[in-house]
Amino acid sequence: MDIKEIQSLIKFVAKSGASEVKLETDDIKITIRTGSATSGHETTYVHQVPVAQATMAPVAAEAPAPTAADQSKAEEDSKFITIKSPIIGTFYRKPSPDKPSFVEVGSTIAKGDVLCVIEAMKLFNDIESEVSGKIVKILVDDASPVEFDQPLFLVDPS
Template structure:
């Protein structure tokens, strides 16, 4: 059976190529990888949509004197996600290398691998993603400090989905 690092390398190679599906069979084991071609484009469109919508609150602010104070709050809250994207642009995202279930610890009784504020090295294990009854340890791949955990324990994650934000050293 392939080691997790070998599977990661295969995933990276498939991600960089035009291959949409990959199947590996050996000694009764089978690994099947499928690339979702439209997924990254949808994420990009959503990001661009958020950035494009940034001027809307500014236009609404010009109209604010005529609008009751109750509507002023939503306009301010609409600008918050855009500002957060700009502020977090220097942060490194640790993404899921596969589709599976996210776990913060090796067992329900154990402490999480990392918490917000934890220092990590490139080979630090930050979580486990279970796929097809296999528990795959996910490494940080960067040195720094965990700033945010983006998924909840036991949540299903997609290939390429951000799991953690890390402030690099």
């Protein structure tokens, strides 16, 4: 497609009243957007796709082999209980900014103790422990977003 054809396509789209037109062929992609009521101008994007790139198959990256240190760390972590987030939200270690954290690494916890707060939709939900033990590691930074079932704490139950 040459420049004259592209220009005539732009004029045709502008006269037609369409707000957006996309045209794709093997070697070119064109998107023409006519101006909104506030801008009053048109925008044209032309993207030339090299033929070699379009026909190449993606190559999967090979994962590195686990090292002895990784294996020993996995075995060490397997004896701990992982406390996971029951909801999506923002993780907080303190009940409020001026108060101390609920738990620290090394803290002994009992079943029912509050470990953290997760804010979801402006509601602060206390997350209580379902096990007794000692906090070995805190896996999330304070005021970080967390997903459902994301690990939060490692607890040594012994």
